[in-house]
Amino acid sequence: MFVFLVRRLLQAVMVMLAVAFIAFLMFRYLGDPVNNIVSQDATQQQREEVRQRLGLDDPMAIQYGRFVINAAKGDFGVSYRNSRPVSALLAERLPATAELVLVAALLSLVLGIPLGIYTALKPRGVLSQGLQIMSLIGISLPTFVTGILLILVFSVWLGWLPSFGRGDVIDIGWWSTGFLTASGLKALILPSFMLCLFQLTLIMRLVRAEMLEVLRADYIKFAKARGLKNRAIHFRHALKNTLIPVVTIFGLQLGGLIAFAIITETVFQWPGMGALFIQAVNFTDVPVMAAYLVMVSLIFVIINTSVDLLYNVIDPRLRTDPTRASGKGA
Amino acid sequence: MALLEVENLKVEFPTRKGVLTAVDNVSFNVEQGEILGVVGESGAGKSMTGAAVIGLLEPPGRIGGGQIRLDGKRIDNLSPDEMRKIRGRHIGAIFQDPLTSLNPLFTVGEQLVETIRTHLPMSAADAKKRAIGWLAEVGIPAPDRRFDQYPHQFSGGMRQRVVIALALCAEPRLIIADEPTTALDVSVQAQIIALLKRVCRERNAAAILVTHDMGVIAETADRVAVMYAGRLAEIGPVAHVLQKPSHPYTAGLMGSIPRVGPRPKRLIQIEGSMPRLTDIPSGCAFNPRCPKVFAECHRIRPELRPVADGAAACLLYEGVTQ
Numbered sequence: 096m097f098v099f100l101v102r103r104l105l106q107a108v109m110v111m112l113a114v115a116f117i118a119f120l121m122f123r124y125l126g127d128p129v130n131n132i133v134s135q136d137a138t139q140q141q142r143e144e145v146r147q148r149l150g151l152d153d154p155m156a157i158q159y160g161r162f163v164i165n166a167a168k169g170d171f172g173v174s175y176r177n178s179r180p181v182s183a184l185l186a187e188r189l190p191a192t193a194e195l196v197l198v199a200a201l202l203s204l205v206l207g208i209p210l211g212i213y214t215a216l217k218p219r220g221v222l223s224q225g226l227q228i229m230s231l232i233g234i235s236l237p238t239f240v241t242g243i244l245l246i247l248v249f250s251v252w253l254g255w256l257p258s259f260g261r262g263d264v265i266d267i268g269w270w271s272t273g274f275l276t277a278s279g280l281k282a283l284i285l286p287s288f289m290l291c292l293f294q295l296t297l298i299m300r301l302v303r304a305e306m307l308e309v310l311r312a313d314y315i316k317f318a319k320a321r322g323l324k325n326r327a328i329h330f331r332h333a334l335k336n337t338l339i340p341v342v343t344i345f346g347l348q349l350g351g352l353i354a355f356a357i358i359t360e361t362v363f364q365w366p367g368m369g370a371l372f373i374q375a376v377n378f379t380d381v382p383v384m385a386a387y388l389v390m391v392s393l394i395f396v397i398i399n400t401s402v403d404l405l406y407n408v409i410d411p412r413l414r415t416d417p418t419r420a421s422g423k424g425a
Numbered sequence: 426m427a428l429l430e431v432e433n434l435k436v437e438f439p440t441r442k443g444v445l446t447a448v449d450n451v452s453f454n455v456e457q458g459e460i461l462g463v464v465g466e467s468g469a470g471k472s473m474t475g476a477a478v479i480g481l482l483e484p485p486g487r488i489g490g491g492q493i494r495l496d497g498k499r500i501d502n503l504s505p506d507e508m509r510k511i512r513g514r515h516i517g518a519i520f521q522d523p524l525t526s527l528n529p530l531f532t533v534g535e536q537l538v539e540t541i542r543t544h545l546p547m548s549a550a551d552a553k554k555r556a557i558g559w560l561a562e563v564g565i566p567a568p569d570r571r572f573d574q575y576p577h578q579f580s581g582g583m584r585q586r587v588v589i590a591l592a593l594c595a596e597p598r599l600i601i602a603d604e605p606t607t608a609l610d611v612s613v614q615a616q617i618i619a620l621l622k623r624v625c626r627e628r629n630a631a632a633i634l635v636t637h638d639m640g641v642i643a644e645t646a647d648r649v650a651v652m653y654a655g656r657l658a659e660i661g662p663v664a665h666v667l668q669k670p671s672h673p674y675t676a677g678l679m680g681s682i683p684r685v686g687p688r689p690k691r692l693i694q695i696e697g698s699m700p701r702l703t704d705i706p707s708g709c710a711f712n713p714r715c716p717k718v719f720a721e722c723h724r725i726r727p728e729l730r731p732v733a734d735g736a737a738a739c740l741l742y743e744g745v746t747q
Contacts, residue, residue: 312525313520313522313525313526314525314526314527314528314529316481316520316526317518317520317526317527317588317591318528319481319509319512320479320481320512320513320517320518320520320592321512321513321517321540321543321591321592321595322509322510322511322512322513322514322540322543322544322595323509323513323539323540323543324509324543325509327539327543331531331539332528332531335530335531336528336529336530409530410529410530411529411530411532411575411577412529412575412577
């Protein structure tokens with residue numbers, strides 16, 4: 096288990112170094128940063144001075160090393176556009192995105208798994224077939240379209256929910272949360288639903304397919320022959336066996352949720368990291384873009400590593416067992 | 426009164442091309458503590474008969490007629506939940522493949538305790554004690570330690586022992602063992618059969634042993650039923666059926682078992698193959714392959730008639746003139 100953990104962490108570090116390299120390349124190839132700093136009529140000599148001061152004339156390997164060390168300390172430099180440290184900008188925007196993604200992820204699990212089980216257990220029911228069709232629509236409509244439709248119905252026609260922003264937030268230390276105010280919670284509903292819709296339908300369809308597969312397994316037939324109650328067969332024996340692919344896909348999709356949050360944040364004017372990134376792209380604000388890239392990758396890597404560890408919890412066959420080294424037992 | 430009475434059982438599969446009859450008019454009894462062997466080629470309806478008795482026919486398969494009685498009480502028309510209470514508690518089952526019969530994500534102990542507590546009012550601690558007792562009973566060494574292990578930590582033979590413990594742990598009086606040794610090493614097969622026989626005898630539990638291994642039948646069963654194309658061809662005491670088979674099909678089966686001896690005889694082979702369910706010939710289903718076939722066999726369907734100690738479904742014994 097320990098060896099596995101170390102190996103997995105080393106892999107994660109390698110991935111992060113590669114991502115950092117790509118982020119680093121952005122600085123070199125998306126325009127000359129010196130141009131962004133000095134005034135337009137600076138002389139060639141002034142330019143060289145700045146270049147030297149910033150260490151931009153050092154060999155590439157040294158510059159890369161410096162970038163990685165600074166990034167590891169959370170220092171991504173200063174935003175070109177509003178001259179504030181990038182880390183501060185991101186920290187300010189992180190809570191909004193994190194809360195949105197968290198709610199969307201929970202919604203997709205809380206709704207997706209039970210709906211998947213239901214459609215698998217009653218495959219011919221009217222409700223199941225309706226859900227299947229709905230999920231097909233959900234999985235194929237682009238999220239910005241569903242977002243705009245949601246705004247049209249719930250904000251414009253019915254006037255129940257706000258169409259943009261986070262509502263009122265309360266600061267707890269540096270974290271600003273919308274969970275504690277009524278308007279904050281109301282503002283969360285539409286964006287999180289839009290964000291989770293794809294994931295929700297994916298999980299529902301996945302759970303359904305896996306469950307149908309597992310219900311045909313011999314151990315389910317044998318569980319029936321042992322006279323176990325249907326509830327135990329479906330929710331204990333079958334569900335646990337369907338969870339491994341669900342955990343995999345959920346882990347992958349959680350990263351996807353953060354990435355897709357860009358679209359949701361744009362549609363709902365949500366003040367999160369995605370919106371910040373879109374602005375940064377518009378102004379070629381390379382430090383912000385680089386920091387966003389590194390940060391999202393870091394989240395991806397953390398999630399995937401945790402998923403690998405979760406497998407071990409769910410499936411005993413993956414746990415390395417010292418007694419097995421001596422043969423298969425018996 | 427027999428423990429299990431099966432009367433004119435019919436198992437049907439509705440298909441687009443009409444209803445197929447997989448088990449046709451099969452009747453037999455199983456006495457208290459008796460081991461009944463059921464033999465036949467693949468597709469003869471052996472497993473289907475077992476599945477019908479325990480109420481686990483895969484849809485769209487269904488019981489199309491007849492009765493199944495346990496202790497004189499009909500069980501073929503019970504509600505799903507009433508039937509569930511009978512499974513495991515009164516009728517246990519063992520399937521072919523021990524490698525896939527156990528849920529890989531639960532320990533052997535969890536699966537045993539779960540089964541025991543589903544059927545018997547018992548505290549978790551008592552159930553655990555009983556489960557460990559069962560592991561010891563089926564010959565698993567170090568049962569206390571094995572209790573907490575997962576199925577993948579057991580070998581194939583050991584897993585089938587666990588499966589037997591699981592099928593018997595709520596003390597059913599009838600076990601349906603559907604080819605319990607087919608997936609195992611030959612060296613382990615005999616042990617498993619011996620174990621099954623011993624635990625049944627000790628508890629006076631009856632068993633229906635579905636197999637196509639005549640050796641297993643000869644060694645284990647008290648009586649044997651021979652099935653062909655969904656029908657019962659012959660049923661009777663093992664010694665009688667094996668040594669003096671009445672039905673030409675049984676005779677052919679016996680002739681096709683290789684024997685070890687100083688002067689090996691040529692193996693007899695039954696010509697042709699069993700008909701598909703869609704084109705069972707009229708009259709006796711065996712008529713295209715029967716060495717003793719005569720004109721009436723194509724017209725009249727033979728009923729099961731008492732012959733010697735047992736019964737056979739063959740016109741040779743119905744006094745029909747050849």
